[in-house]
Each structure stands twice: as C-alpha cells, then as structure tokens.
Amino acid sequence: MRKRIKNWKEITKTGYPVSLLSIDKDQLFAEKDLTMYTPHTQADRDAMLKAIGVNELEDLFQCLPDKGKFPNLELPDGISEMEALDELQFISSVNETPQELVSFLGAGAYNHYIPAVVDSILRRSEFYTAYTPYQPEIAQGTLQAIFEYQSLIASLTGMDVSNASHYDGATAVAEAVNMAYHNFRGKRRKIVLSNAVNPQYRETIQTYMKGMDLEFVGEDLDPEAGPDDLIELIDENTALVLVQYPDFFGRIFDLTKLSEAAHAKKALFSVHINPISLGLLKPPSEFDADIVTGEGQPLGIPMSFGGPYLGLFATKKQYVRKMAGRLAGETVDTHGNRGYVLTLNTREQHIRREQATSNICTNQGLIALASTVYLSLLGKSGLQELAKLNYHKAHYAADKISTVPGFIINPVQPFFNEFVVHCPAPAEEVNQHLLSRDILGGYDLGMVYPSQKYELLVAVTEMNTRAEIDYMVEVLEEEYHD
Amino acid sequence: MKIPAELKYTKNDEWVRVEGDNVVVGITDYAQDQLSDIVFVEIVALEGDSLDQGETCAVIESVKAAADVYLPVSGEIIGINESLMDSPELVNEDPFGDAWLVKIKMSDPSQLEGLMDAETYQKLERDH
Numbered sequence: 001m002r003k004r005i006k007n008w009k010e011i012t013k014t015g016y017p018v019s020l021l022s023i024d025k026d027q028l029f030a031e032k033d034l035t036m037y038t039p040h041t042q043a044d045r046d047a048m049l050k051a052i053g054v055n056e057l058e059d060l061f062q063c064l065p066d067k068g069k070f071p072n073l074e075l076p077d078g079i080s081e082m083e084a085l086d087e088l089q090f091i092s093s094v095n096e097t098p099q100e101l102v103s104f105l106g107a108g109a110y111n112h113y114i115p116a117v118v119d120s121i122l123r124r125s126e127f128y129t130a131y132t133p134y135q136p137e138i139a140q141g142t143l144q145a146i147f148e149y150q151s152l153i154a155s156l157t158g159m160d161v162s163n164a165s166h167y168d169g170a171t172a173v174a175e176a177v178n179m180a181y182h183n184f185r186g187k188r189r190k191i192v193l194s195n196a197v198n199p200q201y202r203e204t205i206q207t208y209m210k211g212m213d214l215e216f217v218g219e220d221l222d223p224e225a226g227p228d229d230l231i232e233l234i235d236e237n238t239a240l241v242l243v244q245y246p247d248f249f250g251r252i253f254d255l256t257k258l259s260e261a262a263h264a265k266k267a268l269f270s271v272h273i274n275p276i277s278l279g280l281l282k283p284p285s286e287f288d289a290d291i292v293t294g295e296g297q298p299l300g301i302p303m304s305f306g307g308p309y310l311g312l313f314a315t316k317k318q319y320v321r322k323m324a325g326r327l328a329g330e331t332v333d334t335h336g337n338r339g340y341v342l343t344l345n346t347r348e349q350h351i352r353r354e355q356a357t358s359n360i361c362t363n364q365g366l367i368a369l370a371s372t373v374y375l376s377l378l379g380k381s382g383l384q385e386l387a388k389l390n391y392h393k394a395h396y397a398a399d400k401i402s403t404v405p406g407f408i409i410n411p412v413q414p415f416f417n418e419f420v421v422h423c424p425a426p427a428e429e430v431n432q433h434l435l436s437r438d439i440l441g442g443y444d445l446g447m448v449y450p451s452q453k454y455e456l457l458v459a460v461t462e463m464n465t466r467a468e469i470d471y472m473v474e475v476l477e478e479e480y481h482d
Numbered sequence: 483m484k485i486p487a488e489l490k491y492t493k494n495d496e497w498v499r500v501e502g503d504n505v506v507v508g509i510t511d512y513a514q515d516q517l518s519d520i521v522f523v524e525i526v527a528l529e530g531d532s533l534d535q536g537e538t539c540a541v542i543e544s545v546k547a548a549a550d551v552y553l554p555v556s557g558e559i560i561g562i563n564e565s566l567m568d569s570p571e572l573v574n575e576d577p578f579g580d581a582w583l584v585k586i587k588m589s590d591p592s593q594l595e596g597l598m599d600a601e602t603y604q605k606l607e608r609d610h
Contacts (some may be wrong), residue, residue, distance in 0.1 A: 185526060185538070321522065346597070 027185045043262070049361065098440065102468045104397075106418045106459025107443035108169065108198050109306065110298045112276070113463055114384075118300045118373045128366055133328075137343045137351050142365060145338035146328040156375070156383075157292040158285025159314035163325035164363035166311025169272065169295025170201040173242070174208035175313060175358055176270040176291045180240035181212060182357045183268060183322050188239035189393065192230050192262075195219040196247035197272060199448040214239075214275040223378070223449050227253045231261040238267040238293075245271050245284060248444075250418030252277075255287040263288065267320075275299050275312065275371075277416045279387025291315045300374025301367055310367045320344065324358030384464060390417035393469070394460035400473045401458070406480050418459040422478055427456040437475045484511045486578055489605035490594060496516065497578060498554045505594075507554055507576075508582045509542065510603075517544040520573045523566040527559045527584055535593055541582045542573060551583060554591060555593040561585035 014378070040048075045057070054060060061069055098111045105111075117464040122128060126141055133139030146164045151160035158263070160191045166172040177191055193202060202219065217233045227243050234241060242263040255271065262269040270291035271284035273278050276298045284292045296310025297303065315323050321344065329343030379387060402409045406424025424428045428445040434441035446453030460469065485491075490498040495513035499506040514520065522543040528535060533553050540551040562584050566572060573581040588594075598606070 321524065 007122060031320075046254045049102060062086055066067060067395050069247070070212045070462040076159050080328065098463070101435075101438050101440045102464070102471065103440040104442050104458045104460060104464065104472065105440045106461075107457055108200065108297075109303045110274075110276070110417075110459060110461055111303060111463045112298050112300075112461050114300050114302060115378060117375055118370050121373050122366060122370055127369055129236060129439050130365065132365075132403070133342060136339065140340055143342070145233070145372060146363070146365070147340050148376070149368045150328060152372060153275075153294075153312050153314055153418060156275060156283070156311070157273065157294070157314045158283030159289075159292050159325070160317035161320050161327070162314040163323055163327050165368045166313055166325060166360070167362070167364060168307060168309035168311050169198070169293065170204035170311075171195070171208070171360070172293035172295075172311030172313045173201045173203045173272055174272075175311070175360075176242060176272075177205050177209055177214075177240055178316075178358050179291065179319070179322050179324060180268045180270070181209070183319065184457070186212075186233070186240050188267070189213060189233065189236050190215045190217060190238045191240055192233045192241040192267075193218050193222060194227065194230060194243040194247065195221055195225070196249055197244045198248045199230075200271070201244075203298075218423050221444075223249070223452060226251075227255055233262050234265050234267060236265055238262070238265055240268045240270055242270045244274070245273055245281075245415045246277055246418065249420050250415040250459075252281065252414040252416060255284070255289075259287045259289065259365045274416070275321065276383070276387055278389060279383035279385075279449070280391055280416065281387075290319060292420075296364075296367070296371045299371035301370050308364060308367050309480070310364050310371055310458050324356070324359055326359065326361055326363050387416075390460065393466075394463065394465055397458065397460045397464070397469045397472075398464070400469060401476065404473060404476045404480055407476065417461060421456045421458050423456055426453050428453070430456060434475060437474060441472075483584060484578065485514065485600045485604050487600045489578070490597035492554045492597060493606065494551070494552055494578065496551060496554050499555065499582075499595070500581060502596065502603060503588055503607070505557075505586050505588060506582045507584050507586065509551060509577055511558050511577050513549070514574050514577045514581075517547055517564070518543060519545045519547060520570045521545060523570045523583075525562045525564075525566070525583060527553075527562065529562060530606065531559045535590075542570075553584075553586065554597060555586060555588050556590050557586040557588040559584055560574070560587045568610075574594070 009234065032094075033132075039137060049056065058070075098105075103111050111155055127145070130142045133142045136143060150162040150164065166175055168452065179189070189212075191214055192207070193206075195218060197201075205216075215237075218230050221229055230241065230243070236253065241258060243258065245255060259269045269288065270289040270293065271289040272290060273284060273294040275294050275296060292312070292314045294312035297314050299310070300308060313323070313325060320327075326342055327344050328340055331339055331341055331343075332341045375383065394415065397417075397419075398409045398419050400419055401407050402411075408422040409419055421442070427442070427446055431441040441456060442459065443457035444453075445455040445457055449455075486497075488499070489501070492498070493512045495516075497508050497510050502519065520542055523540060524543075525540045527537075533539065533556065535556045537553050537555055538550045538551050539547040539559070542549050542551060563582050564580060566583070575581070
C-alpha cells in the first residue's frame, strides 16, 4: 500500500504547487518579453498613454487600494519545463482515484466505464475546437450532434423536448426553479423542495434564486420523509414541486400522488433523475412530470473531481418557450436538403434581454457530445443491461453488508444502485477504516444531515466486481465482528 | 402605415378601441411591421384577472424579436383572442381587426385621457 500524504505541501520540492507562475513584475514589463506575446510595442503603448493623458500604465490602476496593487507574490525562481513537469507529476501522484482504490462513493458522481470510442470522437478537432453554432452554414456537425443529443434525452426521459444542456445537474435543477418562477410571471413564489434532493443542488438553487424573494418549504422535514409528505405543503402560491428520483438517499418512490397534488394546485412538477436508472425505471413522464432534469455525468463522462459535467433538461412541448438554454432544430434548406439550426432563439437572452427565462444559454457542447456517443453506443438494450447490472450488483452488496453485525439496510425500500447503510459506528470512522484498506467507503451523510452521522451512502456500479464487494464486506467483518 | 382615426394609442404601439365601459386592445400596424413575421402569440393574462395599467398582457414573438404587450388601462380581463394561438400571422395581416388581443372592463376610464389620438401617434418621434 502506498503511503498516504496528509499535506500536499510536504511533497513539493520547492514548497509551492505551481512554480510556473514565477514571473516578476520587471520581467513582465520588459520590452523584449512583451513583444514576444503582445502586438503592442512600447512606442504603441506610449502613444496610447499620451492620447488619454496618462503618464504611465500604473496610473490607470490608481483607483485600486494600495495594499492590493502590484503585490509582491514572493514566488520562487522560474524552473525549466522538464523540472515543472516532474514537479506537477509528483503532485498529481498524491491523488488517489477509483483506478487505484476500490470505490463505493457516489452521491451525485458515479464511477462508470467509459468506452474508448467516446474519447476518440471527442478528440476530433472538428468537435473540440468548434464554438457556439450561431452560423448554421459552418456548424452543421455541431448542430446535428446537439440535435441527436436532444433526441436521445427526450427519448430517455419520455419528455417532448430537451434543450442543448446546461452546465451540470445542479444548474439544470436551478433552471427548473427559474423556469417555474417565470412560467407564473413571478406571481407564485413558493417552491416545495424535497430535502432528498442532492444538498449541493439545493445550494445552487439558492445561489441562482438569490434576490427573487422565493419561499422554499420542505427542506426541514425529517430526512426519512418520502414524497407524499410534501403534499400538504403545496398550495395556490406554489410554482414548483421538485424531487429527485432515485432520491439522494438512493430510494425509489412512486411519484404519482405527489404529481397529482402539484397539478391539482396548478403548480409545475419537476423530477431530477440519474439517467442510467432510466434503463430500468419508469421515466418521469409517466408521473406526468412537467420538467425533468438530470446529471449527465454517468453517461460517459469522467468524475474529474466534480466537473465539467452535463446538465440534462427536458420538458413538455407546451413549456418550450419558457425553457432556458439553446435548442437545435431540424429543417430544410432552400434546395430541400436536411439541415440543422438553432431554433426558437427569441427565448434567449441575446434577443429577449431581461425578459428571457434565464441569462445563461451556454450548453456543454463537448460533454453533451460525449453522452451522445455513449448512449448511441449502448443503445436501448445496452442501457437496460447496464442498469440491471448496476441494480443487481448494488443489491448483492446490500445483502452482504447487512450480514455484518451492526450494519442495517432498510429491507423494504426499493433502490437502484445506491443505498443507505446504518453503521454501528459513525460513518466517518467506518470510512477511515475502509480507506486504510484502500477502499473509498461511501458518502458520510452526517456531513450534510446532522442527524445522520451513523449513515453511510454506498454506491455500486458495473465497475465494482464481486471480489471488490466481498473484500469490503470482509474488511467490515474484521473490524466490526461481535 | 394605417392609423385608424377612431382609436387611441400608446407610445408602446398598442391601440385601444373604446366600447362603453370596455376597451379592446391590440398592437398597431407600425408595431407588426417592425416585428416582421409573427410566429407566436402568448396571451399571458387570464380571463377574470384584474391587472394594472402597464402590466404585461401578451407576448408577441416574431422571427427576429419578442415583444411584450402592456395593458394601456387598468381593469378586468373579460376576453382574450384565442384564435391567435393557432394563427399568429393574423397580427401581420389584420392588426386592427381580427388580431385584437384582449378585452378589458376598465376600472378607471380617466386613464383614457393619458392616451394619444391618431394624429399625435402619427407624429410620434421614432428613435429607430
């Protein structure tokens, strides 16, 4: 087993993580260096300064407080490329990834196998150098890829229309709240928000909606509460009812009653999904969801320390003009040939300005393409098989873990590939013990739910072999035997 | 550009036809011409709503822009032109007739005095 280093500074040779930035001010302003990288000579600069009546460049920064102006960064001397590479590789070797560890960590980011073809298509420069496809005459490939992506997501979620994606699951959920707010033109100000929605997503919602004067209810319920406990909170002032499916604790609930209750008060109903789970579960359209959001990371996108990810967003046709984000459409050109364009652009902020639902219309072009390649490769039956594999492995793990004394798993509640384990010791301690044996145990729910310090959220995917699951159970048995 | 003499106008290019205590509202020939081909009309006011002067009652979307229509006078919405949902092009074809948007029962008829007559509207300076 490799030595674990607690403090990364211990291992850097210079004591600084990135020595590449060690350029001092004199060097920065030296004529010879400037001309290498900028189009302006000192004579150009002097002429410009003279034209605006300023003596030297520094005078332009007078409005900044002295203590923040040209600070001495005390960086070490510059090093060669070879030394820098050596140092960076040394730093990166401290990282421990699911390639080296046995991982049962999920809670929003999942360790799935990414077929090589995903990367090989992503790395075509036609795709990765392409910018926003505002000009259809030069962007047919990008636009078609977005159109295919939208078609796949609409089909997966069972919804009429998908946009070209958002930044990640968290921002997609926030856009759902935003859309509901604008759908009622600000006249309904209550959001019924399940506390079994990923806590980080709920934080992002608060960031996006700051200043909107919205009332959020439901988050203070007991974490054990199910969707039907939200019903009594819905009223005529409710713009949106928002749940996660499977929820943050991995649980699967029938959302029919909650959806009916939301619609009875004419509120919108939004469901956040894990796309892999839809290989097995009823799509949210069958619960009559008005909006479906999702984190697209499981669809062929590496965990990458939290991003870049992919925000899935789909809705019913009747709300398409309220939806944020880009939308690619299929059409015909003047010769009758099939072609693709961005469509319904008047929804977007570059045309509607302050009237737009959202001022963010950026999509994750390349990451959406990754999920498109991934889903195309798997196909319908491949996704179903993958979902079953996740389901069965997770249930095998749950059964085995529940044989260890003191470890309890709710025997009744259905789940997909993630479940809560009640531990005989604080989850933090269990995790530390597992990590000492090269196992990333799971997500310590006590970190965000104070009453859940003994609860560990365990995720199992197709990447976890039977041997890995058995090994984790063995390690638990050794430590927590009777 | 048609500007019927019997109507009243706002600086936002809405027209108002007074019918007793009620008014009918639409957008002017100039407005539809500026917007160009209209592809979608959403009347956001609901029958029975009581709205104030200046509140948005409809959104008109063309191939190049989306514009809000503001209520010229306060009152209760007593009718909306549902045919525009399926035939938004009516706004281009007949802005003063078939493409009326909403009917309002006025709560304060004195607000009509703040609107322009046809002659004043015609002389309105356009900054574009």
